[in-house]
Amino acid sequence: MKRIALVTSGGDAPGMNAAINATVRNAFAAGMEAFGVRKGYEGLIENDIVPMTLADVEDVIELGGTLLGTARCKRFEQEGARRQGIKNLKHHGIEGLVVIGGNGSQRGAYGLHQLGFPVVGVASTVDNDLYGSDISIGCDTALNTIIESIDRIRTTAESHRRVFLIEVMGRHFGYLAMMAGLASGAEIVITPEYEMDPPEVLDELRRFHRNGRDYALVIVTDGAKNNVAGIHEYLSRSVAYSEFEMRVTMLGHVQRGGAPSTYDRSLAAQLATGAVELLERDDPGKLVGWKQGTLAYTPYEEVVSKKKELDSQLWMLSRRLVEINY
Numbered sequence: 001m002k003r004i005a006l007v008t009s010g011g012d013a014p015g016m017n018a019a020i021n022a023t024v025r026n027a028f029a030a031g032m033e034a035f036g037v038r039k040g041y042e043g044l045i046e047n048d049i050v051p052m053t054l055a056d057v058e059d060v061i062e063l064g065g066t067l068l069g070t071a072r073c074k075r076f077e078q079e080g081a082r083r084q085g086i087k088n089l090k091h092h093g094i095e096g097l098v099v100i101g102g103n104g105s106q107r108g109a110y111g112l113h114q115l116g117f118p119v120v121g122v123a124s125t126v127d128n129d130l131y132g133s134d135i136s137i138g139c140d141t142a143l144n145t146i147i148e149s150i151d152r153i154r155t156t157a158e159s160h161r162r163v164f165l166i167e168v169m170g171r172h173f174g175y176l177a178m179m180a181g182l183a184s185g186a187e188i189v190i191t192p193e194y195e196m197d198p199p200e201v202l203d204e205l206r207r208f209h210r211n212g213r214d215y216a217l218v219i220v221t222d223g224a225k226n227n228v229a230g231i232h233e234y235l236s237r238s239v240a241y242s243e244f245e246m247r248v249t250m251l252g253h254v255q256r257g258g259a260p261s262t263y264d265r266s267l268a269a270q271l272a273t274g275a276v277e278l279l280e281r282d283d284p285g286k287l288v289g290w291k292q293g294t295l296a297y298t299p300y301e302e303v304v305s306k307k308k309e310l311d312s313q314l315w316m317l318s319r320r321l322v323e324i325n326y
């Protein structure tokens, strides 16, 4: 291949710029030209595709977000839109595409692959819900942000003897909540995989209380059926103010921002290098991820048909370490 393009799509993740940097540099090192697609799949359909130089990726490794911009683009789910994207790529003489993004973005990439265009994926999402990668770009930084916030919340919760309901990202995958629970020792963690309805939460809080814990942290995944709003509403109705006071903290988009951690920069460099190598070898149609300490190449058919599972051992461990006290 002589010309490749790259696109960042879906939710932004710290480390996307490091992945762009490594993709462009590897392309140049392999004697290829690199093009950037702006604003995700929206830019692909709208032919917002620009040549990239080494100067474009100078001093970007340490920056959060994505210099190419990103977007959610509903119409990309239609075959006609994807065909238009391929037409635009071909118009520039581009022969392969690197898609840096999460679950939805890789489904879009699979759609291009099915239409015969050479695509490779780079696993990048703070939610870490992509099948084919133990860990994805952005997740480590997001967790560090979450933990720093929870540590701060704990000191005020303890001082005021309050219950804090803390919402974290993750959508339908409870990885961020589980790991935040493990790393912070939060009393209760609720995820789509391990739901707890509001009366159960109340029972648990009362049990902690009876056993001498006069404050508590409850971490809830934003995509859980029993969400923060529902739990807060129920508890507000069911407990007297004197029993325990409550506060809600939605960590929100702060989890996506900020400079990427060392781990995410290094992961981004390695996954993007693997992606360019696949295109060089003319071996597309795969997601490049990280499994058991090394690069993993998973065919798109598998990525889109299989569901990533939470590590139940790690979940049990996280809960057991808290239960020991109560």
Ligand code: ADP
Pocket: 009, 010, 011, 012, 041, 071, 072, 073, 074, 075, 076, 077, 078, 101, 102, 103, 104, 105, 106, 107, 108, 109, 111, 125
């Ligand atoms: P992420 O990639 O972070 O998981 P989204 O789930 O929002 O983010 O997906 C990003 C974009 O990927 C969507 O806006 C859409 O353009 C594209 N996409 C998602 N699902 C599909 C699909 N089934 N077919 C084609 N494109 C899709």
